[in-house]
Amino acid sequence: MLRVNLILILLVVASALGTVSSNYRARRLFTDLEREQARMHSLEVEWGQLQLEQSTWATPARIEKIARDKLHMKQPGAGQVITIEAVP
């Protein structure tokens, strides 16, 4: 009888310790998840800012100015364009 009780007590203690440790691990994992979510959010923010920056650099006004003034480009005249028929 005593032996059965001892085994049961050991099992109870082991299960209690297991609960504690799994709870601890769950919280650790949750913190990791939190951190990754925060990182995701900050990356999203950064992406938005980069898009904004890209859009600002790529405004047609700026491109036209650089093409004309810096690179001395100009539009081809009507007689300088050949249209090629697409072959099906």
Added chain:
Amino acid sequence: MKFANSPLLSQRLPAWRSRLLLLGILSGFAVLAGWSIYLQGFNSAFLQEKGAQRYSRVIEMSATRGRIMDRNGEVLAVSTPVKSIWAIPEDAKLQPAQVYRLAHLLEMNVRELNRKLAGNRDFVYLERQIPPDVAARVMALDLPGIHDQPEYRRYYPSGEVSAHVLGFTGADDVGQEGVELAFQSTLAGKSGSRRVIKDRRGHIVEDVDSIRLPQDGKDVVLALDDKIQYLAYANLRQAVIDNKAKAGSIVVLDAKTGEVLALANMPTYNPNNRAKLTGAQLRNRAITDTFEPGSTMKPFTIALALDKGKFRFDSRIQTAPGWLTIGTATIHDSEPHGMLTVAQVIQKSSNIGAAKIALTLPAEEMWDNFERLGFGHPLKLGFPGEVGGRVRPYKNWRPIEQATMAYGNGISVTLMQLAHAYLVFARNGDLIPLSLTKLDAPPLSGKPVFTEQTAHEVRAMLEMVLQPGGTAPKAQVPGYRVAGKTGTAHKVEGGIYVNRYVASFVGFAPASDPRLVIAVMIDEPSAGSYYGGDVAAPVFSKVMAGSLRDLGVAPDAPQPPLQALTAKPPLVREGT
């Protein structure tokens, strides 16, 4: 002495003393029981809440507003988080060195910062909407009484170019104008909240439940084409400046799908910096302002007459001697033309020819024609302040009014309506609804207004307008066949025609298979010429040329001989 033998025990005590003691103890228990019932039964919700407050927190989860993009995915409006720095002046007792460092980070004058901190208010913004990294450095100084607060700020990379289409949002991220207002419910995000358990150091250790999940706003993809929009804006702006005009508008439509590819107005504003806004800058004129269109209306009445079989394109109409009296009023042509065909009435823009054609039609049919072309009703694009113009009921039209309406007087339209109505000629006589957003597939079929044959005949007449002898040779686009119509209308002020003008041009290209419809309106050009063919047509030509090239539309006009290229093939070194 033994306790049992104590003489005190033999002393007789009054019975009330023990009863009093018992009563006291009992009442003590009663109070305890009552108190516990009070705490457990009546007050437990409050107490549990107080307990939960020690460890559980409800966190607001903000949602971002959706982006606005053009048809090619270029970002036109995007929200990005910023921080506002605020202070409680009473708590902010700073050393001069600290004030100096803070002012340096905020790029502020030290004196101004001191003035803000010296006020006796409870709360003061030091700087609003600064980049998060700057705010982080400010908070790293760890100054007393200085706090930060997250906010969102909306940026518009294209600035004034597409200001009227996009509109802007107010301080609380709610759309106030343009697409921002029209698509508010789509763009707006719904912030959420969740309950968590926090430890002593403020770390979240457990997620209890989500009260509401945050929903980010959805992106809106407009039909707008960033490059065409820029072309339209830049050329319109130049024309308004060159002609010393009061205002101007331009609209570019895709004739195949009814999508609005560009919409620009002058004067405009920079949505990123709205410090000094005036009402005139805010007006989205192409949609909210009506004007008497003038001769750009002629093709509609003439198309109706062709459709009803009253005239053929080569029927002859006498317009001599250059004026015509109807009732008590007399109408004029800008110069006498003599005998004209119907096609020439369009080409030379003869008011008398158009009036004579209109007078052969019943008023009701003409009115019905205007209705079916969408005049008199707002287009319902979803923009704030859309108006429908004015087409008076036909029952009280007098003959002179019917005659003048044929050439666009006594009727008012918006530029967008006019461009929309020209879709019937750019298409095969049918009208499709306009769309601000990018469409996955073009509308299957439109609402027929004219027969296909009529539409093609009018298209040919409109092509003549740009040829020698027409009113708008300046609208020509090298390499393409273009069709269009000029308009030059006196403005009406207080019911009287005054000597100020609205010059307009509406046209489409390539005429063999129209792809784009462009409408240009210049309000009060005052640097010499005020004719649509001189003022508005060149804008049309430049925007059309650039847009067709941008879209890669094949030229349909006979190509001129090549200039720069030689017959010799380029030298290529073969192999090594």
